[in-house]
Amino acid sequence: MTDQAAGTEASLYLHIPFCSSRCGYCAFFSADDAADALDSYLNRMTAELHSLEFFPETIYIGGGDPGMLSPKQLNRLMEALSPLAGRCRELTMESNPEGVSREQLDVFASHGGSRISIGIQSFSPEARRVLGRRGSIEAAESALRLLDSYPGLRISADLITAVPGTHPGDTCRDIDRLLDLSGCGHISLYELDIEEQTALARSFTVPDEQDHLTPAWKHLDAKGFRQYELSNFCREGKQGLHNSRYWELKDCIGLGCSAVSSVMQADQLFRRTGPLNIALYCREGTEAGAYETVSLQEVLKELIMVSLRTETGIPVDRISRGWGGETAGIIEQGIRRWSDRGYMESGRMKRPGLLIMNTIILDFFDLVDSLGDLRIFQPLDTVF
Numbered sequence: 001m002t003d004q005a006a007g008t009e010a011s012l013y014l015h016i017p018f019c020s021s022r023c024g025y026c027a028f029f030s031a032d033d034a035a036d037a038l039d040s041y042l043n044r045m046t047a048e049l050h051s052l053e054f055f056p057e058t059i060y061i062g063g064g065d066p067g068m069l070s071p072k073q074l075n076r077l078m079e080a081l082s083p084l085a086g087r088c089r090e091l092t093m094e095s096n097p098e099g100v101s102r103e104q105l106d107v108f109a110s111h112g113g114s115r116i117s118i119g120i121q122s123f124s125p126e127a128r129r130v131l132g133r134r135g136s137i138e139a140a141e142s143a144l145r146l147l148d149s150y151p152g153l154r155i156s157a158d159l160i161t162a163v164p165g166t167h168p169g170d171t172c173r174d175i176d177r178l179l180d181l182s183g184c185g186h187i188s189l190y191e192l193d194i195e196e197q198t199a200l201a202r203s204f205t206v207p208d209e210q211d212h213l214t215p216a217w218k219h220l221d222a223k224g225f226r227q228y229e230l231s232n233f234c235r236e237g238k239q240g241l242h243n244s245r246y247w248e249l250k251d252c253i254g255l256g257c258s259a260v261s262s263v264m265q266a267d268q269l270f271r272r273t274g275p276l277n278i279a280l281y282c283r284e285g286t287e288a289g290a291y292e293t294v295s296l297q298e299v300l301k302e303l304i305m306v307s308l309r310t311e312t313g314i315p316v317d318r319i320s321r322g323w324g325g326e327t328a329g330i331i332e333q334g335i336r337r338w339s340d341r342g343y344m345e346s347g348r349m350k351r352p353g354l355l356i357m358n359t360i361i362l363d364f365f366d367l368v369d370s371l372g373d374l375r376i377f378q379p380l381d382t383v384f
């Protein structure tokens with residue numbers, strides 16, 4: 001797979017795997033002791049950007065913590081992105097509150113940056129202590145106020161709920177605080193996922209997710225946010241385009257450590273994961289990563305899994321075009337079964353279904369497995 005193989009409307013993801021410290025719950029690829037390598041990393045990344053020949057529809061700079069980039073380093077990165085960004089409809093950068101400064105936002109906004117995704121997680125001292133979040137609540141508050149003074153930048157904030165030791169109403173208070181401080185129009189609300197091998201997994205039992213999620217979802221409804229994906233809520237016109245494209249399995253080119261590229265071609269999905277080693281990336285680039293070809297079964301499972309999370313639900317018509325009417329019919333049987341039980345409606349998950357998402361996904365996976373070897377009826381790159 002080459003980066004030029006991506007469709008003309010592909011998205012671009014850049015991974016900046018540097019953090020100033022390690023959060024207890026984190027399973028992302030990032031390093032908290034490698035900031036010295038940032039310039040070398042940017043050398044490689046800007047060289048890779050110069051070699052790209054497509055014009056991404058969305059661009060996302062994620063991490064790690066891109067807030068670790070100094071204004072000068074961010075300027076280098078944004079200048080390398082500029083020639084590619086002519087057709088870009090959304091250019092997002094993640095940042096932790098401590099990385100948000102007027103100098104950095106000036107650089108970002110002046111190069112066409114349109115959206116900041118800020119990792120607040122919680123305003124509760126207890127939750128922040130359990131999560132191992134460095135940085136003060138005051139820093140989070142002043143970062144939000146500063147972001148609010150840039151009318152051209154849309155704000156998305158990450159919050160975490162169901163943190164051990166917190167109460168169901170705490171997330172509602174976090175939402176209120178967030179909206180008091182800024183005109184934030186997009187909230188990503190994640191339940192704490194205690195991944196194996198993190199410090200948290202060894203220390204705590206997780207509270208019941210449902211007790212925390214249900215009141216938080218209702219509170220977001222009352223504040224005028226629409227749940228357009230299991231963990232993502234937006235006000236009118238503030239939906240995140242980059243992630244929405246990901247949930248539709250649109251092509252994406254990822255550059256940097258652990259960055260995933262996904263390109264659909266005729267009857268296969270090609271995937272590349274950037275190297276999990278900063279020194280190796282600096283020497284050899286994203287191409288030194290791991291490659292796989294995803295089978296037709298697995299592509300169908302992925303499509304079902306991501307679409308069940310969204311408000312649009314399972315795209316039966318696309319499944320019918322790509323995998324044929326018989327396959328689509330079997331998937332419709334699953335939709336009917338879960339609709340009869342009150343968990344789905346018109347191919348979409350209802351809220352009770354969202355709370356038992358994993359059970360429902362596994363049931364659909366069994367249906368896909370029952371189909372045996374699949375073939376395609378229309379090239380997949382024309383279906384997606």
Ligand code: SF4
Pocket residue numbers: 018019021022023026027028030063064065096119
């Ligand atoms: S800032 Fe984000 S990427 Fe870095 S350690 Fe914390 S959760 Fe992980």
